[in-house]
Amino acid sequence: MLRLGALIAASALLLAASALAQEAQPTKPPPPTEQKPVEPAPDFVLTADVVHYDKERDLYEATGNVKIVQADGRTLTSDWALFNGTTRTGVASGNVVVVDAQNTVRAQFMAIDMNSTVSVGMNGTLDNPQPGVAVRGEVIQRTGIDTYRIENGTFSSCRCPPDSSRRPWEIQAKEADVELPGYATGHDLWFKAFGIPIFYTPWATFPVKSEKQTGFLLPSYKHTRRNGSEIDLPFFWNVADNISLMLTPQWVSRRGFQTTSTVEYLTETSSGKAGASVLPNDRAVQNSTDEFFSPNRWAYWWRHQQLLEDGTDVGVDLMSLSDNDMAFDFPRMLGRDLQHQRTLESAAWIDTSKLGIFASGMLAVDNDLQSPNDLDRDQFLLQQLPDLRAAVVPRQLFGLPIAASITTRYTDFTQNGGQKKTLFGFAPVKGQFFDTGTDGRFNAGEPQASGQFSSKVDANLDDFNNPAAETHTEGDGVFEEGELLADAGNRLDFYPKVELPMHLGIVQAFVESGLRETLYFPDVESDASRTMFTVRGDARADFGRNFVLGTLPLSHVIEPRIAFAGVFAPNQSDNPLFIPEPARIEPGLIDEDIRLVTDDPSDRVPDARLLQLQVSNRLYGPGRAEGSPPRLYGTFNFGTGYDWVQRAFTRVFAEADFRPSQNIDINFDGGYDPEKNHLEDLRMGVGWASDSGSNVRIGYRYNRDPVQVFEGFLARGPEFSGSREPANKIDQVNLQSYIVATSWLELFAEGYKSLESGGADGGRVGTVIRSTCKCWDLLFEIEKTARTNDTSVSFQFRLTGMGDQARLSDLDLRGRGPMGYP
Numbered sequence: 035m036l037r038l039g040a041l042i043a044a045s046a047l048l049l050a051a052s053a054l055a056q057e058a059q060p061t062k063p064p065p066p067t068e069q070k071p072v073e074p075a076p077d078f079v080l081t082a083d084v085v086h087y088d089k090e091r092d093l094y095e096a097t098g099n100v101k102i103v104q105a106d107g108r109t110l111t112s113d114w115a116l117f118n119g120t121t122r123t124g125v126a127s128g129n130v131v132v133v134d135a136q137n138t139v140r141a142q143f144m145a146i147d148m149n150s151t152v153s154v155g156m157n158g159t160l161d162n163p164q165p166g167v168a169v170r171g172e173v174i175q176r177t178g179i180d181t182y183r184i185e186n187g188t189f190s191s192c193r194c195p196p197d198s199s200r201r202p203w204e205i206q207a208k209e210a211d212v213e214l215p216g217y218a219t220g221h222d223l224w225f226k227a228f229g230i231p232i233f234y235t236p237w238a239t240f241p242v243k244s245e246k247q248t249g250f251l252l253p254s255y256k257h258t259r260r261n262g263s264e265i266d267l268p269f270f271w272n273v274a275d276n277i278s279l280m281l282t283p284q285w286v287s288r289r290g291f292q293t294t295s296t297v298e299y300l301t302e303t304s305s306g307k308a309g310a311s312v313l314p315n316d317r318a319v320q321n322s323t324d325e326f327f328s329p330n331r332w333a334y335w336w337r338h339q340q341l342l343e344d345g346t347d348v349g350v351d352l353m354s355l356s357d358n359d360m361a362f363d364f365p366r367m368l369g370r371d372l373q374h375q376r377t378l379e380s381a382a383w384i385d386t387s388k389l390g391i392f393a394s395g396m397l398a399v400d401n402d403l404q405s406p407n408d409l410d411r412d413q414f415l416l417q418q419l420p421d422l423r424a425a426v427v428p429r430q431l432f433g434l435p436i437a438a439s440i441t442t443r444y445t446d447f448t449q450n451g452g453q454k455k456t457l458f459g460f461a462p463v464k465g466q467f468f469d470t471g472t473d474g475r476f477n478a479g480e481p482q483a484s485g486q487f488s489s490k491v492d493a494n495l496d497d498f499n500n501p502a503a504e505t506h507t508e509g510d511g512v513f514e515e516g517e518l519l520a521d522a523g524n525r526l527d528f529y530p531k532v533e534l535p536m537h538l539g540i541v542q543a544f545v546e547s548g549l550r551e552t553l554y555f556p557d558v559e560s561d562a563s564r565t566m567f568t569v570r571g572d573a574r575a576d577f578g579r580n581f582v583l584g585t586l587p588l589s590h591v592i593e594p595r596i597a598f599a600g601v602f603a604p605n606q607s608d609n610p611l612f613i614p615e616p617a618r619i620e621p622g623l624i625d626e627d628i629r630l631v632t633d634d635p636s637d638r639v640p641d642a643r644l645l646q647l648q649v650s651n652r653l654y655g656p657g658r659a660e661g662s663p664p665r666l667y668g669t670f671n672f673g674t675g676y677d678w679v680q681r682a683f684t685r686v687f688a689e690a691d692f693r694p695s696q697n698i699d700i701n702f703d704g705g706y707d708p709e710k711n712h713l714e715d716l717r718m719g720v721g722w723a724s725d726s727g728s729n730v731r732i733g734y735r736y737n738r739d740p741v742q743v744f745e746g747f748l749a750r751g752p753e754f755s756g757s758r759e760p761a762n763k764i765d766q767v768n769l770q771s772y773i774v775a776t777s778w779l780e781l782f783a784e785g786y787k788s789l790e791s792g793g794a795d796g797g798r799v800g801t802v803i804r805s806t807c808k809c810w811d812l813l814f815e816i817e818k819t820a821r822t823n824d825t826s827v828s829f830q831f832r833l834t835g836m837g838d839q840a841r842l843s844d845l846d847l848r849g850r851g852p853m854g855y856p
Contacts, residue, residue: 077105078148082115092119100126104148108134112144122148130155136180137162137214152176160184162214167191167242169212182212189218189242191833192809200229202805203833205240218242248272256828261318261363262287276300289316294367306338306350311367326408327357335368346386353380357407362753362822373821376404377415390427395420409481411474413451414518416612421445428533440530443635447522447612453558454520462520463511465559466611471496471508472516513638515617523556525612527635531568543573548632556610564609566639567602568632589654589664595673599631601642613637621685622705622715625673641679648673658696668692674708683708697723714738719768726774733768735786740764753822765789769797778804785818794820809833 083098095116102110111131117124123146130144132153141158153176160169160182171187190204207220217239225233241248248271256264264286271279280296296309311333319329333356339349353368355361361372372378377400385394398418402410422444428437455461457468458478470476473494480493492500498509507514531548548568555561574595581588615636624630624644631642650671654664669691675684689703702718719733740763770784785797800815813830 079103093117094119094124102148106134108132110146117146117148124148130158139174139176141174160212160214167218168193169242180214180216182214184210184212184218184220189220189240190809192805192807194807194809201226202807202809203227212242214242216242252831252833254828254830256826258824258826260822260824261289286313289313289318289363303342304338304340306336307369308334308336308338310334311364325359326406327359331356331360333360333364333367344386345388346384348382348384350382351380352382353378354401355403358403358405358410359407359753361403365819372403373819377401378403390429391424392427393422393424395422397421405474409475409479411518413449414468414474414520416447416449416519416522418445419448428531431532435536436532436534438530438532440528442529443525443527445525445612447525449519449522453522455558457518463513464608465521465556467513467520468518469509469511470517472505472514473508474516474518476508513611513614515614519611519614521556521558521610521612523554523558523610523612525555525610525637526553527551529633538573540577541573541575544571546570552637554610554612559610562609564604564606564637566604569598569600570628570632571598572596572628586655588667591652591654593650593652595646595648595650597628597646597648599628599642599644599646601632601634601639603639603641606638609637611637615639622687622703625675625685625687625705643678644675644684645678646673646675646684667694685714697725712738724774728772728774730771730773731769733770735764735766735768737764763790764793766793766795778806780804796820 080094080096080100080102082096082100084096086095087093093116095114097114100110100112100115102115109132110126111129112126113128115124115126125143125145127143130141132139132144132146132155138161139153139155139158140161141155144153144155144158146153155174157172158170158174160171160174167189168191169182169184169187169189171184173183173185174187175183177183184207186208187210188201188204188206189210190201192201192203194201204226205220206224206226207218208222210218210220212218218241219237219239221237223235223238224231251268251270253265253267255266258264264284266282266284268280268282271281273279277297277299280298282294282296284292284294286292290313292311292313294309294311296307298307299305313331314329316329316331319325319327319331334352334354336350336352339347341347355378360367361375361378365371365373379398379400381396381398383394383396386392396418397420400415400417402412402415405411423442425441426439428439430436431438457470458476460468460476462468468476470479471494473480473496475494477490477492477497478487480491481487482491482493492503492508495503496505496508497503498506500506507517527550529548529550531546533544533546535544536542546569548570550564550566550568552564552566553561554563572595574593576591576593578589578591581590613636615634615638619630625646625648628644628646631644648671650669652669653667655667657663657665670688671690672686672688674686676682677684685705686708687703687705689701691699691701693699698721700720702716704716704718705714706712707714713736715738716734716736719731721729721731723729766786766788768786771782773781775781780802781800782802783797783799785795785799787795787797796818798815798817800813802811802813804811810831810833813828813832815826815828817826817828818824819826
């Protein structure tokens with residue numbers, strides 16, 4: 035019917051055009067009118083090579099490069115056009131294009147009504163400036179501002195060349211009503227792949243816009259040795275413009291059905307993401323002989339950040355797992371790598387700052403992940419409920435050149451299980467901690483290789499008086515990282531400082547001194563206090579020169595620096611123990627910021643007298659464009675120090691970051707121990723990135739004496755079993771690469787390989803195949819994880835415009851950072 039109406043209207047206008055042509059035919063053909071504008075009414079402007087006008091009929095015929103611009107901005111171009119100035123109706127033929135603010139219609143022939151938005155095109159296309167869905171149809175009728183009626187049409191997001199005979203995929207409909215951007219409702223539909231009918235439905239509604247749409251997404255497949263086959267069938271619900279819900283039922287062949295739901299939301303002042311996952315009656319747990327937790331497994335999480343007025347924001351980061359094995363069975367469930375985290379922290383906080391005064395409050399709860407469920411340390415971890423902090427930036431005192439500042443912190447430490455007076459019959463050392471050794475268990479709580487428990491066997495070989503022990507930590511009377519805390523209570527810390535900034539010629543310097551007072555109010559032991567004095571100083575100067583290397587002008591800036599930090603602390607061994615000192619502080623961190631010495635938050639702050647001597651170099655060159663600021667080509671810093679308490683020179687370090695061009699960067703950071711006369715640590719790498727998106731980065735990491743963390747229990751599965759031959763040092767090569775091989779093929783590989791026997795290795799390789807029309811892509815990936823020694827194979831096929839899975843949004847892997855280390 036649409037086609038018939040359009041043809042009748044066109045025939046009437048063509049007859050009128052024939053009469054116009056006969057009446058207006060001159061004896062000699064006039065010369066063409068070169069783009070002469072005709073303005074018969076103020077609501078549109080007409081230009082063409084040749085224009086004939088019949089005043090009596092108010093009829094216009096335009097030929098050659100026809101262009102009609104309406105007052106509302108809608109534009110029509112064609113080879114020929116005929117319309118009535120009174121009725122504002124007409125026809126156009128030959129490369130007809132109608133463009134408005136939102137959509138573009140192309141056809142060989144079109145009937146139009148300029149008084150409304152109605153038009154009818156024959157054998158045309160409908161497109162949107164945004165990357166939405168392109169429409170083809172034998173008849174395209176515009177029924178409203180953004181609504182259309184299509185006959186014998188096809189729909190696809192594929193951006194194939196016009197001469198392409200077949201699209202990789204499309205939806206064919208006999209009739210469809212379309213709203214752009216929005217949805218299409220069609221009848222007699224076929225889904226076709228490369229022109230071959232795949233699926234039929236008599237009726238369907240589907241999205242025809244690039245924004246997120248409600249509907250089922252394409253399934254994905256993954257296989258791991260740990261879980262077997264995993265098949266997802268996600269459903270996406272666009273609840274509102276700023277709220278979306280992803281519901282993902284999943285079949286895990288070795289476990290059962292799992293359902294995960296995720297909600298994301300965004301407002302002008304807040305954003306957040308929440309989710310939950312349920313796996314009832316896990317068959318792998320039910321059939322296991324060494325898993326001691328319920329087979330009904332779950333997880334939930336909520337991350338929210340809210341910006342309030344006056345520089346105040348609040349946030350929530352809430353996470354919980356039914357059991358510690360969830361971190362290994364589904365490591366990326368919470369959007370982070372859980373396998374290598376010691377604890378899972380949930381926190382809520384508020385931060386505010388105004389007029390140089392900063393304050394924050396936090397509630398934080400940690401959940402141990404590094405032990406089997408029946409051996410974990412949850413009830414012994416001190417939770418911070420709450421942790422309140424305030425600080426005032428340095429301010430001048432009474433007009434003097436002296437500035438004063440203060441920081442204060444109050445924390446209430448609580449234990450989930452309450453304070454225990456004995457554990458396996460052992461009392462805590464000074465009421466502070468249980469001397470279990472770094473495995474966190476006395477002998478009675480250490481499983482043997484068979485998984486059984488015995489009160490007389492040192493299964494983990496950590497007794498202080500056992501000559502055969504691999505480590506001598508249990509019973510040594512010294513707190514070791516991993517041992518269980520025994521008390522809780524309140525701690526109040528005041529730390530006022532005064533500083534004197536100075537300018538001595540070209541030298542910038544300052545001296546700072548502080549008095550730190552800490553008050554303890556434990557639940558079990560007696561109240562206590564601690565008074566410490568700190569001093570810190572810094573002096574530096576800048577020198578520079580300009581020179582030319584070949585034809586390249588460069589500027590070199592050198593900054594020598596001397597710094598000192600001192601802590602004068604009393605014996606704190608009898609004080610309560612709420613914040614243990616770390617087993618080791620990486621010396622490179624202190625090289626970067628000497629304040630780590632004076633601002634140590636732990637309850638066992640040692641005396642310190644540390645001097646640092648450092649020199650930094652910066653090289654600047656011309657900016658990337660004329661008139662742009664100078665570009666930093668590279669930095670090179672080196673230095674050392676002397677520790678008067680240890681009576682030894684500290685790590686001699688050198689670090690550099692060199693960027694000779696926009697596409698290449700080279701960096702290294704190494705430390706040498708002058709006392710032991712050997713290399714202590716080294717990180718180095720070189721990277722290349724092309725303008726097309728390809729990048730390759732090769733790195734090397736070395737650490738002679740890595741910290742041994744408390745992660746090992748015997749015979750409790752590959753997640754928690756400790757190796758009898760732990761790596762004495764880290765010596766590994768790292769690779770990260772993404773190669774855009776062609777317009778349709780992209781390759782990626784990243785991972786690490788230990789050069790030590792018994793060391794770990796892992797990584798992933800894969801490929802992304804994209805259609806030349808940019809309407810589908812296929813991801814294939816193989817990944818090996820070191821912590822559980824597992825290998826996974828995954829596939830995902832995605833149709834552009836038909837939805838995508840948020841958890842696999844890393845199809846474009848070029849922006850990803852390097853993999854974490856095990």
